[in-house]
Amino acid sequence: MEFTEVVRNRYSCKKYDGRKLEASKLEAILEAGRLAPTAKNLQEQHIYVLQSEEALAKVDKATPCRYGAPVVLAVAYDSQNVFTYPGGRYDSGAEDATIVATHLMLAAANEGVDSCWLNFFDPGLLAQDLGLPDHEVIVMLLDLGYAAAGTGPLANHASRKPVSETVTYL
Numbered sequence: 001m002e003f004t005e006v007v008r009n010r011y012s013c014k015k016y017d018g019r020k021l022e023a024s025k026l027e028a029i030l031e032a033g034r035l036a037p038t039a040k041n042l043q044e045q046h047i048y049v050l051q052s053e054e055a056l057a058k059v060d061k062a063t064p065c066r067y068g069a070p071v072v073l074a075v076a077y078d079s080q081n082v083f084t085y086p087g088g089r090y091d092s093g094a095e096d097a098t099i100v101a102t103h104l105m106l107a108a109a110n111e112g113v114d115s116c117w118l119n120f121f122d123p124g125l126l127a128q129d130l131g132l133p134d135h136e137v138i139v140m141l142l143d144l145g146y147a148a149a150g151t152g153p154l155a156n157h158a159s160r161k162p163v164s165e166t167v168t169y170l
């Protein structure tokens with residue numbers, strides 16, 4: 001698919017039909033995440049593919065927003081392997097994981113797979129429940145699957161501020 005088409009077609013899917021995701025599509029999505037840039041090329045991301053009954057039950061305990069997706073990706077980063085900004089106040093962990101997550105989300109759209117980015121969950125509690133090491137921080141969850149018949153973008157999908165409101169040329 002053309003990149004502009006991918007960006008235009010993607011929307012947050014809030015109801016899935018329960019169909020399984022093909023392994024080849026999941027692999028293509030994960031490969032796009034692997035190719036994402038990270039600060040100093042640290043590649044501190046760790047992606048958990050949550051698809052077993054047990055793992056999905058843990059997702060459902062953490063958030064009401066799985067919407068029946070057969071696969072949920074939890075994108076985490078290793079807090080012991082981040083780039084610290086000059087000044088020492090910020091590091092690249094969440095930044096890098098978010099770039100990876102964006103690659104995953106757009107790659108899903110490119111594969112014809114619907115998705116929804118989630119942050120309505122307690123990352124610490126979910127990490128504990130999934131048994132992640134203490135130094136890994138979950139940044140977001142990505143529902144993946146196929147939209148249920150009759151569903152589509154919410155009304156606010158088409159509502160975007162004009163460039164003139166969000167971009168300043170200096």
Ligand SMILES: Cc1cc2nc3c(=O)[nH]c(=O)nc-3n(C[C@H](O)[C@H](O)[C@H](O)COP(=O)(O)O)c2cc1C
Pocket residue numbers: 010011012013014065116117118119120121153154156157158
């Ligand atoms: C950072 C972020 C967090 C989000 N968290 C949730 C969430 O927890 N639950 C949910 O249903 N949708 C969530 N969404 C989806 C947004 O509600 C949706 O992207 C937004 O309303 C725009 O809709 P669109 O993606 O269809 O254009 C999130 C989106 C982003 C970018």
